[in-house]
Amino acid sequence: MKAEIKQKSILLFEEKGFSETSIQDIVEALGVTKGTFYYYFSSKEQLLMDIHLGYIDDLLNRQEKIQQKQISNREKLTQLIALLITDIAKHGPSGKVFFREMRHLGEENAFQVKGKREKFRKNLEKIIMDGIVQKEFRQGLDPDIIAFAILGVANWSYQWFNPSGGITADRLADIYSDLILNGIV
Amino acid sequence: MKAEIKQKSILLFEEKGFSETSIQDIVEALGVTKGTFYYYFSSKEQLLMDIHLGYIDDLLNRQEKIQQKQISNREKLTQLIALLITDIAKHGPSGKVFFREMRHLGEENAFQVKGKREKFRKNLEKIIMDGIVQKEFRQGLDPDIIAFAILGVANWSYQWFNPSGGITADRLADIYSDLILNGIV
Amino acid sequence: MKAEIKQKSILLFEEKGFSETSIQDIVEALGVTKGTFYYYFSSKEQLLMDIHLGYIDDLLNRQEKIQQKQISNREKLTQLIALLITDIAKHGPSGKVFFREMRHLGEENAFQVKGKREKFRKNLEKIIMDGIVQKEFRQGLDPDIIAFAILGVANWSYQWFNPSGGITADRLADIYSDLILNGIV
Amino acid sequence: MKAEIKQKSILLFEEKGFSETSIQDIVEALGVTKGTFYYYFSSKEQLLMDIHLGYIDDLLNRQEKIQQKQISNREKLTQLIALLITDIAKHGPSGKVFFREMRHLGEENAFQVKGKREKFRKNLEKIIMDGIVQKEFRQGLDPDIIAFAILGVANWSYQWFNPSGGITADRLADIYSDLILNGIV
DNA sequence: AATGAATGAGGCTTCATTCAT
DNA sequence: TATGAATGAAGCCTCATTCAT
Numbered sequence: 001m002k003a004e005i006k007q008k009s010i011l012l013f014e015e016k017g018f019s020e021t022s023i024q025d026i027v028e029a030l031g032v033t034k035g036t037f038y039y040y041f042s043s044k045e046q047l048l049m050d051i052h053l054g055y056i057d058d059l060l061n062r063q064e065k066i067q068q069k070q071i072s073n074r075e076k077l078t079q080l081i082a083l084l085i086t087d088i089a090k091h092g093p094s095g096k097v098f099f100r101e102m103r104h105l106g107e108e109n110a111f112q113v114k115g116k117r118e119k120f121r122k123n124l125e126k127i128i129m130d131g132i133v134q135k136e137f138r139q140g141l142d143p144d145i146i147a148f149a150i151l152g153v154a155n156w157s158y159q160w161f162n163p164s165g166g167i168t169a170d171r172l173a174d175i176y177s178d179l180i181l182n183g184i185v
Numbered sequence: 186m187k188a189e190i191k192q193k194s195i196l197l198f199e200e201k202g203f204s205e206t207s208i209q210d211i212v213e214a215l216g217v218t219k220g221t222f223y224y225y226f227s228s229k230e231q232l233l234m235d236i237h238l239g240y241i242d243d244l245l246n247r248q249e250k251i252q253q254k255q256i257s258n259r260e261k262l263t264q265l266i267a268l269l270i271t272d273i274a275k276h277g278p279s280g281k282v283f284f285r286e287m288r289h290l291g292e293e294n295a296f297q298v299k300g301k302r303e304k305f306r307k308n309l310e311k312i313i314m315d316g317i318v319q320k321e322f323r324q325g326l327d328p329d330i331i332a333f334a335i336l337g338v339a340n341w342s343y344q345w346f347n348p349s350g351g352i353t354a355d356r357l358a359d360i361y362s363d364l365i366l367n368g369i370v
Numbered sequence: 371m372k373a374e375i376k377q378k379s380i381l382l383f384e385e386k387g388f389s390e391t392s393i394q395d396i397v398e399a400l401g402v403t404k405g406t407f408y409y410y411f412s413s414k415e416q417l418l419m420d421i422h423l424g425y426i427d428d429l430l431n432r433q434e435k436i437q438q439k440q441i442s443n444r445e446k447l448t449q450l451i452a453l454l455i456t457d458i459a460k461h462g463p464s465g466k467v468f469f470r471e472m473r474h475l476g477e478e479n480a481f482q483v484k485g486k487r488e489k490f491r492k493n494l495e496k497i498i499m500d501g502i503v504q505k506e507f508r509q510g511l512d513p514d515i516i517a518f519a520i521l522g523v524a525n526w527s528y529q530w531f532n533p534s535g536g537i538t539a540d541r542l543a544d545i546y547s548d549l550i551l552n553g554i555v
Numbered sequence: 556m557k558a559e560i561k562q563k564s565i566l567l568f569e570e571k572g573f574s575e576t577s578i579q580d581i582v583e584a585l586g587v588t589k590g591t592f593y594y595y596f597s598s599k600e601q602l603l604m605d606i607h608l609g610y611i612d613d614l615l616n617r618q619e620k621i622q623q624k625q626i627s628n629r630e631k632l633t634q635l636i637a638l639l640i641t642d643i644a645k646h647g648p649s650g651k652v653f654f655r656e657m658r659h660l661g662e663e664n665a666f667q668v669k670g671k672r673e674k675f676r677k678n679l680e681k682i683i684m685d686g687i688v689q690k691e692f693r694q695g696l697d698p699d700i701i702a703f704a705i706l707g708v709a710n711w712s713y714q715w716f717n718p719s720g721g722i723t724a725d726r727l728a729d730i731y732s733d734l735i736l737n738g739i740v
Numbered sequence: 741a742a743t744g745a746a747t748g749a750g751g752c753t754t755c756a757t758t759c760a761t
Numbered sequence: 762t763a764t765g766a767a768t769g770a771a772g773c774c775t776c777a778t779t780c781a782t
Contacts, residue, residue: 017288019204022776035743103202137369145360152341153334160333175330183368184322220768387658389574405764473572507739515730518715519708526707545700553738554692590747
């Protein structure tokens with residue numbers, strides 16, 4: 001039941017937003033009552049936190065696996081971009097909620113999630129830094145700003161990319177890797 | 186007074202979010218009463234719409250001016266990126282609200298704003314397309330996806346870029362133009 | 371202007387009800403502003419009172435004229451019924467407002483209007499009483515209750531009678547006089 | 556609790572009118588909170604609808620029972636008048652609300668109630684029609700208009716008749732039946 | 741493990757009214 | 762004679778949450 005509540009909530013939060021989705025909406029969609037909700041979750045925020053952690057922990061895990069591979073930084077970067085993009089197809093709604101609704105976490109929870117987000121970013125930054133040192137990437141780049149740019153490109157996909165549309169996630173990841181690596185000139 | 190309400194609302198919406206900012210919050214911050222608010226705005230949504238239109242119309246205007254210049258597409262693109270980034274410093278809060286709170290517009294209003302957003306994107310797409318045709322940019326690029334990428338890079342800045350931080354908006358715009366044009370390899 | 375406000379208000383009150391019609395509705399329908407309204411009327415209730423008095427005073431006047439005629443009580447009754455019914459065609463909206471919205475008068479005003487209403491009823495009662503005494507009507511009738519019945523028949527017309535429908539006000543008055551006088555057996 | 560809310564609301568609506576009675580008034584009178592009200596009724600209008608349906612459905616039921624009896628139309632008419640009048644004593648407030656506050660129903664609900672009201676009227680009309688055909692009543696009568704008259708007489712009672720006053724409901728019903736059947740001449 | 745009744749705070753909005761100009 | 766800005770009280774409704782069962 002707990003899993004069902006979480007899953008349905010993700011869908012509703014993605015569709016209507018966190019604030020606009022009431023506990024009533026959630027339990028009605030599942031055919032249970034409010035009491036049930038509060039049996040499994042102590043508050044609406046805690047549910048949101050659950051969703052956030054589920055998402056970011058999984059992402060960090062998979063990032064780490066890439067990081068540990070014995071491959072070039074260039075290849076790592078490519079796989080990381082693919083990781084972010086192809087995730088949309090698999091955990092799309094989860095991601096949208098993740099990128100949109102962090103504001104609704106209380107101070108403490110927000111702090112925790114923010115930390116993990118930044119860890120992800122720092123990891124990405126490190127790949128770029130390493131790539132520069134090892135001359136895989138150009139000299140003179142600002143690794144932190146490049147990292148932000150990559151995250152921007154990838155995360156923005158959540159706003160428009162439709163996996164069942166005219167282009168696959170894999171192809172999109174390729175295009176983006178190419179863009180980041182080679183530019184458009 | 187109308188302008189004051191709008192301006193203060195933008196700040197509050199940016200800080201706490203649209204749903205989390207009550208009319209009460211707004212009028213209290215201004216030392217007036219709720220009646221005053223409704224004298225100037227027929228609803229909370231209408232105020233949001235006002236903010237959105239103010240932002241996107243201004244953006245479209247300035248985009249058009251760039252588009253009409255007698256300069257290369259490469260230069261146009263550079264200026265457009267600068268337009269988006271440097272705007273943060275000037276109309277930062279407005280932009281954040283714009284990128285975050287569209288969901289709270291009703292169907293009709295959302296439709297109108299979406300139209301203008303897409304017009305901006307299409308204009309950007311055209312620059313890329315023209316640049317490809319005129320051999321300023323590489324062949325084989327997907328102009329629409331590249332456009333999304335550029336918007337992602339720029340818009341994501343709203344989430345982290347702090348104009349009073351360690352880097353200026355101009356410098357950031359330069360870095361991003363360089364990245365888009367040349368890649369990191 | 372005062373007359374225009376009153377007239378338009380009657381129409382709006384009839385259509386939507388007193389409580390449901392705002393001062394805003396009234397002045398908007400006239401293309402003026404709220405200030406104008408309060409220049410002519412000290413309150414919404416006072417406007418309602420104006421309407422009530424205009425209606426009931428006129429009705430009482432015309433009733434009196436009938437009462438003073440040198441005709442049989444039977445004929446007086448017939449003319450009174452006609453007076454009530456045919457009024458719908460002429461002052462329809464006014465009448466509907468009169469019969470519906472008295473509750474919105476304050477204590478003092480309600481008292482005054484109630485007095486005039488009762489005067490009308492008492493006058494009607496007197497005709498019946500006189501008619502009984504003079505053997506134009508049956509013995510043993512309760513004049514007060516008969517008066518209520520006649521008012522019921524006539525006033526209820528305001529709820530359904532459409533002067534531009536299939537039957538004229540004159541014809542309806544005839545039918546009702548016949549019914550009251552002769553019954554249906 | 557739901558029944559209690561409904562019952563108390565009827566009393567308050569009768570006394571002060573629907574628009575003039577706030578949800579606050581209702582729950583305060585019962586010593587509960589607004590939340591409780593909305594737990595049982597989805598809106599103020601829905602409560603009103605509940606009241607309307609409770610009244611008209613009951614009335615239609617009892618009308619039907621009379622209609623099916625093996626008695627003369629004259630007797631049916633008499634019993635129907637008695638039904639309407641004596642109802643005041645029993646469900647007085649309910650009736651007053653019914654006859655006064657239909658305007659506050661939304662389009663859809665009003666339509667439904669209007670249909671039932673008209674069914675009641677049509678049934679009454681049929682009795683008169685049948686009575687004419689079977690020569691119990693005079694020829695040449697307009698059954699629909701007579702029906703309106705009867706409803707007017709009866710319904711108007713709600714405005715003045717006080718069951719605990721100088722005359723009983725049974726006696727009033729007798730007087731009205733006599734008036735309708737025999738007239739006053 | 742789940743229900744259903746109840747709460748109370750707060751949200752958006754409407755509105756009659758006032759008043760300086 | 763009329764305007765327009767501002768008020769403040771009140772209205773309907775939503776919602777996260779609690780708790781006895």
